[in-house]
Amino acid sequence: MLPKSLQDAIDALGTLPGVGPRTAERYAYYLFRSDEKITKSLIDGLSGLHSGVKFCPVTFALIDSSENLSPLYADPNRDKTTILVVEEPLDIFALEQTKSYKGTYHVLGGAISPIDGITPDQLHIKELLERIKKDQVKEVIIATNPSVEGESTALLLQKMIGELSLPDLKVTRLARGLPLGVDLSYADQITLSAALENRTDL
């Protein structure tokens, strides 16, 4: 029914996550109607993705293929004795934008999820435990997502780090409380309980 090249473009765009046939049609038709340069720059932008990006072998952050280590980990101004543990590499980007953290990161590569077949040994936990010993870490901040999977992962990490029996090591996690701009009456019970329990002095 549709011209083959258009159908090919729609099928290709439909492989993006969360993009259904109608959205893929809209993307493809937009590209077709726009200047050919836009399609060309999209193709160019994608073509270096696999060859130009890799995981840092220590922190598992995303780095340029030309680098050996995450520039953030290699930076002497960052405190290597504090590790903030996140599920995914892009979480680092969100945290760095706050400009309020001066330690280093460790990417787990997901969270435990029996339903998706993600077991603890598929996450970079072993490497985290090694880093804790090697870098004489003083604090591990667990910043997994506030989901069932993230919470299970946080509990497991707490247990495994505890088994290292390092008396000077502190394990913390990000505070729970009201996010900015959310009306009190819309907050869920668990968030509200946490906000009440962890209330701060004014």
Add this chain to the structure above:
Amino acid sequence: MLPKSLQDAIDALGTLPGVGPRTAERYAYYLFRSDEKITKSLIDGLSGLHSGVKFCPVTFALIDSSENLSPLYADPNRDKTTILVVEEPLDIFALEQTKSYKGTYHVLGGAISPIDGITPDQLHIKELLERIKKDQVKEVIIATNPSVEGESTALLLQKMIGELSLPDLKVTRLARGLPLGVDLSYADQITLSAALENRTDL
């Protein structure tokens, strides 16, 4: 902050309509985590888009570059004396899927919108009027969108077709009424009025 190749891919994907930085990040990271083949097939799928697709010079539907006319218009089984007028080429696809129309189509290429600078002479109205005369058309079905722009365009078409003074030519438009699966109480007033006015015998 992010590896250059990843940032390039995010920027490139961010040019798609309605895709903000977070969605572009998600797309790019998904492609990076997936097999390189998926990125490659996305690139391949996009690369033929501009060279492989063009507009039919008569109906302005999208056709293969190798074709001279829309295969639907060239099909002797389709009734050329009935023209269904739509705003965009992909509207044809939606209507064809109903399998209940045997006439031909004409794509206007948009709707009149002074705010977006789309004037009547930018639409393929002149070509429609020529087709009406040339193909001895008996019915024009106006299927512009039920928006302010679509309604204005429909009114203008009605006026311009009327000025052809062809006594045997019928001008109709798609019925207004309740869409399937929508609760009566959620329908807007204009739709409800139209559904009541155009009620059908049971």
